[in-house]
Structures are given as C-alpha cells and as structure tokens.
Amino acid sequence: MKTRLVPLLGLLLLGVNCGSATALAAADEKLKAAAEQEKAPLIETLHDMVMIESGSGDVEGLKKMADFTEARLRALGAGTERRKTTAGAGADMVIGTFEGTGTRKLMLIAHMDTVYQHGILATEPYHVDGTRIYGPGIADDKGGIAVVLHALKILKDAGWRDYARLTVSFNPDEEVGSIGSGEIISALADQHDVVLSCEPTTASPPGHGESLRLGASGTATATMTVTGRASHAGGAPDRGRNALIELSHQLLQTRDVAKSIPGTQLNWTTSQAGTVRNQIPEKAVAGGDIRLTVPDGIGKLQTALDEKIKDKLVPDTETVVKIVAGRPAFRSGERGRALAEQGRAIYAEIDRKLEIVEMTGGATDAGYANRDGKAVVVESFGLAGFGAHARDEYIDTNSIVPRLYLMTRMLVEQAKAK
Numbered sequence: 001m002k003t004r005l006v007p008l009l010g011l012l013l014l015g016v017n018c019g020s021a022t023a024l025a026a027a028d029e030k031l032k033a034a035a036e037q038e039k040a041p042l043i044e045t046l047h048d049m050v051m052i053e054s055g056s057g058d059v060e061g062l063k064k065m066a067d068f069t070e071a072r073l074r075a076l077g078a079g080t081e082r083r084k085t086t087a088g089a090g091a092d093m094v095i096g097t098f099e100g101t102g103t104r105k106l107m108l109i110a111h112m113d114t115v116y117q118h119g120i121l122a123t124e125p126y127h128v129d130g131t132r133i134y135g136p137g138i139a140d141d142k143g144g145i146a147v148v149l150h151a152l153k154i155l156k157d158a159g160w161r162d163y164a165r166l167t168v169s170f171n172p173d174e175e176v177g178s179i180g181s182g183e184i185i186s187a188l189a190d191q192h193d194v195v196l197s198c199e200p201t202t203a204s205p206p207g208h209g210e211s212l213r214l215g216a217s218g219t220a221t222a223t224m225t226v227t228g229r230a231s232h233a234g235g236a237p238d239r240g241r242n243a244l245i246e247l248s249h250q251l252l253q254t255r256d257v258a259k260s261i262p263g264t265q266l267n268w269t270t271s272q273a274g275t276v277r278n279q280i281p282e283k284a285v286a287g288g289d290i291r292l293t294v295p296d297g298i299g300k301l302q303t304a305l306d307e308k309i310k311d312k313l314v315p316d317t318e319t320v321v322k323i324v325a326g327r328p329a330f331r332s333g334e335r336g337r338a339l340a341e342q343g344r345a346i347y348a349e350i351d352r353k354l355e356i357v358e359m360t361g362g363a364t365d366a367g368y369a370n371r372d373g374k375a376v377v378v379e380s381f382g383l384a385g386f387g388a389h390a391r392d393e394y395i396d397t398n399s400i401v402p403r404l405y406l407m408t409r410m411l412v413e414q415a416k417a418k
Contacts, residue, residue: 032350034154035404042150042400043133045072049142050126050135054172056113062091062172065112069170070094072149076156078168085180091172093181095188098152098168100161104415107167107189107375109365110144110198110382111174113137115389124391132394139385143395144198145170147382151407162415167192174365177219177326182368189369193376194339194414196407197366200382203396207386208355210347210399212340213379215359218329218367220298222266222288222305224250228317230282240280241316244273247284249313254321257304263294264301265361291361293329330367335376339414343378346409352402381407 052068054061070080078096085093094112114137116124126135135142148168169188171181178185189195201210226247231240251268258266268288274281292298302323309319332340340356347354357380370377384399 031154031408032401032405034157035401035408038150038154038404039397039400041153042146042404043397045146045149046133046135046138046142046395047126049145050138051121053116053118053121054113054137055116055118055120056173056176057089058118059089059091061118062089062112066092066094066170066172069112069145069149070096073168076149076152083184085171085173086183087180088173088176093172093184094170096168098161098163098166100163100166100415102162102415103164104194104417105165105167105192106163106411106414107169107192107195107369108148108198109169109171109185109195109369110148111141111171111365112145113172113175114140114142115175124393131397133397134392134394136393139200139383139393139395140388141174141199141382143200143385144382147198147403147407151404151411154404154408155411160412162412165192166411171365177363178365178368179326182327182365185365186368186371189377190372190374193417195366195369195375195377196381196410197364197369197377197379198382199362199364199366199380200385200388200395201380201399203384203386203394203399209353210384210402211355211357211380212343213357213360213364213366214332214336214340215293215357216330216364216366216379217265217291217293217359217361219326219363220290220292221324221326222268222290222301222321223324224254224268224286224288224309224319224321226250226284226317226319228282228284228314229280231280233278233280237280241282241314242280243284243314243317244281246312246314246317246319247271247273247286250309250319251286253311254305254308257308258290258301261297261300261304263292264297265291266301290323291363293331293359295329298323298325327363327365328367328371330364330370330377330379332366332370332377332379333373336370336378339376339378339410342413343406343410346406346413347402349409350402350405354406381410
C-alpha cells in the first residue's frame with residue numbers, strides 16, 4: 001500500500017487486501033460517502049453538457065463538447081489530445097492520458113454525440129421531475145461522460161495513481177457507427193489491459209434494471225436500388241417501368257429474409273422514389289438497418305437477398321442489394337464475464353442488484369474495443385436511464401451514487417489485478 005494515499009483510499013485498499021469484513025465495510029462507507037458528495041456536482045455537469053446540442057452532424061456543437069470535456073480532463077491532470085476522425089462530419093475525438101505508478105493499463109470510453117437534430121432543446125428541454133432528469137442525450141451518452149469525469153475526480157482527490165496508464169476516449173460519431181473513430185478506438189484499446197465502456201444502463205422501472213453487458217450486435221447497412229424506366233404518368237404510363245412499385249414488391253418479399261439466418265436481423269427503414277408527381281419513377285432506393293451477432297452473417301444475408309430479388313413483379317427492372325459492414329459485434333468472453341461478476345459483487349457491497357446481460361441489439365463501441373481480443377472489455381458503466389433515441393430521454397438520479405461507486409471500485413480493483 002502506498003503511504004501517499006489519503007485515508008479514504010487507504011482504508012479501501014486495506015479492507016480489500018486483508019480480507020477483513022469489518023475493515024472492508026468501513027472502507028466502503030467512506031468511498032460511498034465520497035460518491036454521495038460528488039452527486040450534486042455530477043448533476044451540474046449533466047446540465048452543462050445537455051445544454052450543448054451535439055448531434056452527430058453538428059460540428060459546432062461537437063466542438064463545444066470537445067472543448068468542455070478536454071478542459072475537464074486537463075483539470076483532472078490528464079495530458080490531452082484532439083484527434084481528427086477519419087470520416088464523417090469532421091469533428092474531433094478527445095483523448096486524455098494519465099500516467100501513474102502501477103503496472104496495469106486501463107481505458108474508459110464514452111461518446112459526445114447524440115441522435116438529435118439541432119434545435120431539439122426547444123421542444124425537449126432539460127428539466128427535473130422527482131428523481132428523473134430529462135434532456136436530449138442525457139443518458140446516451142452524456143451520463144457516461146459524467147460518470148467518467150466524476151469517478152476520476154473522486155480518485156484524484158484520494159491520490160490514487162496505482163496504474164501504469166489510464167486513457168479516456170470521447171468520440172463524436174458513435175451514433176452514426178463511429179465511422180471516423182472506430183479504428184482509432186480499436187487501436188487504443190489494444191494497448192490496454194481493460195476497457196470499461198460507458199453506455200447507459202436501463203432504469204427500473206420501466207426497464208429491466210441496472211446491468212453490465214457482455215455482448216452487443218454488430219451493424220451493417222443494406223441499400224436496395226431498383227432501376228426502371230421513366231415515362232409520362234398521364235399520357236404513356238404503360239411505356240414506363242415503375243421502380244417504386246418494384247421496390248415495394250422487393251421490400252415485402254425480403255422483409256423476413258433474416259429470420260432464416262440465425263444471428264442476423266434486417267429492417268428496411270428508409271426509402272425514396274421519384275422526383276415529380278407526373279412521371280413514372282425510373283429509380284427507387286431503400287435503406288436497411290442490419291444487426292449481426294455472427295461473423296459470417298453479412299455473407300449469408302447477401303446470398304439470401306440476391307436469391308430473393310430474382311423474383312420480379314415489374315418486368316424490365318433491375319434490383320441490386322449492397323451490404324456495407326459497420327461496427328463489429330461485441331462478445332466479451334469469459335474474461336469479460338469475470339470482470340462483470342466482480343462488478344456484481346461490488347454492487348452487492350452497497351445492497352444493490354446488478355444484472356449481467358449476455359447480448360443486446362444495440363450496437364456499441366465496445367465492439368471496436370474488443371475486436372482484436374487483446375483487452376478485457378465490459379459495457380454499460382454509464383448512468384441508469386430510459387428513452388434513449390426517443391422523446392423524454394432521462395436519467396434516474398438514484399443511480400448516480402451507485403454508478404460512481406461501481407466505477408471507482410472497479411478501477412481500483414483492476415489496477416491491482418495480475
């Protein structure tokens with residue numbers, strides 16, 4: 001044990017290392033008290049971040065979020081870097097690095113962007129209703145950023161530096177597939193022993209309750225393009241080949257194709273056809289959201305779709321489906337399960353229940369962090385909330401203290417692990 005640590009962390013480490021139930025309980029109460037003291041400042045941080053609109057395409061808003069988070073990381077003692085993403089809107093990642101005195105390399109990841117369009121605060125304002133705080137992006141993922149910043153504040157105040165390196169990564173494009181940051185996240189993760197990803201967990205009620213996640217689907221995008229023949233809609237409709245009608249046919253006959261391929265999911269979600277009312281449309285395009293939990297899912301889906309679209313309704317039309325891979329699937333494995341079980345035990349120390357979720361349909365940057373299998377990765381260390389990607393998104397303030405406790409205890413324990 002390092003004598004420079006203040007009594008709070010010293011008691012914590014003493015209790016864990018010596019196995020004394022009495023010392024551990026006292027130490028846990030000290031750490032919990034520190035988390036309770038940080039609750040009000042965390043809520044203030046949430047307010048400040050929610051008031052910065054930062055949709056994935058909002059470069060100005062994302063710059064404000066990058067300025068905000070970089071300043072906070074610097075105040076905590078991190079060396080910081082703004083790294084340009086390789087594709088997308090052109091916003092910056094914020095990467096903070098802390099150098100310590102231990103042997104383990106730890107990484108925390110969260111994202112600064114939201115799904116909401118600019119101006120959303122006019123109709124979905126920040127507001128408090130009992131233990132719920134509402135605001136666009138407050139759970140997904142500004143709550144995750146807040147947990148990172150305030151957990152590190154607690155440990156900084158305790159003088160904790162029992163790590164070789166601790167890296168924090170905040171990216172600006174998670175909601176559009178991390179198209180410009182995913183490779184950077186993957187490369188950084190491979191340099192670390194443990195990655196804790198800070199997407200939100202689910203509040204209960206109405207959800208199933210707080211959890212840590214061991215798996216999440218990967219993503220891909222399907223594009224169906226139908227080419228027909230234009231003609232006058234009033235004077236010569238029969239001379240045309242209606243791409244919109246053929247697209248509708250193809251969407252209907254391919255809508256359930258993924259049900260026969262285990263580990264895949266396809267939902268057609270967008271479409272566009274024609275430009276004017278009085279012309280038979282010669283082109284129609286649809287977009288589909290694909291989720292995958294198996295490595296060969298894209299190939300199997302492509303083969304099945306290619307076979308289905310051979311059946312035409314409108315003659316002399318051509319239909320092509322193209323699938324582009326996105327974020328890789330996340331499967332944590334047994335090392336991740338052991339880490340999640342440690343999180344469950346930590347929650348039990350404060351009489352809280354923590355579920356371990358095997359797989360969800362929501363994709364996550366944990367997939368990039370876990371892609372090469374070098375680091376141990378577990379997801380959902382953010383705040384508990386509900387309504388992400390919808391109206392009335394909120395976090396439950398009752399989760400703030402437990403989540404800070406979980407994060408700080410987990411970092412301490414993982415820094416000591418062999």
